Amino acid sequence: DAGVTQSPTHLIKTRGQHVTLRCSPISGHKSVSWYQQVLGQGPQFIFQYYEKEERGRGNFPDRFSARQFPNYSSELNVNALLLGDSALYLCASSPWPRTGNQPQHFGDGTRLSIL
């Protein structure tokens, strides 16, 4: 079975540009979450989506936005890129509804570098 797939694997942008990252969840999983992992740190929660609606948001500015499609795939958009946005962006999928014992499964991420 395919795991969580993310594209692209690597991306280089310059300050001020915008970027779109994509994620396909595990088949049967209806919830998608996005995390940012800065080098040397643990992942930090950005968003959770289910049924195309935002279900939770971490402490990130409005430059970060996301959406979920009818097939449960998701896009993360970041506008007006800053040097500090350089990080590994991880997508996690999970079943819905949450019953307490279900983990989130992560993809291998998109490595975003801002020049």
Place this chain on the structure above:
Amino acid sequence: QQQVKQSPQSLIVQKGGIPIINCAYENTAFDYFPWYQQFPGKGPALLIAIRPDVSEKKEGRFTISFNKSAKQFSLHIMDSQPGDSATYFCAANSGGSNYKLTFGKGTLLTVNP
């Protein structure tokens, strides 16, 4: 405010040793505590997880010990192997119907042959 504190930052053991990684949390609303293993260039992979109403869980060579009153939990790796060399993260999920993991800062484990 860091809600999940992980220690040590790095750990070196010999093959066959038993590395122990510790985590402490503050938010009593956390209801699910997974551990993830991450290799360079890869995403975090789930190792083992526990709920706060269980004091210990074993899966293969990996054991979680959980102390709810102290708000602490730890990962033990039995008979560690060089292939276990990776970064390990503890995490905690906020209670309720949503998925939101709060991660520790990670422990870089090196297992020498």
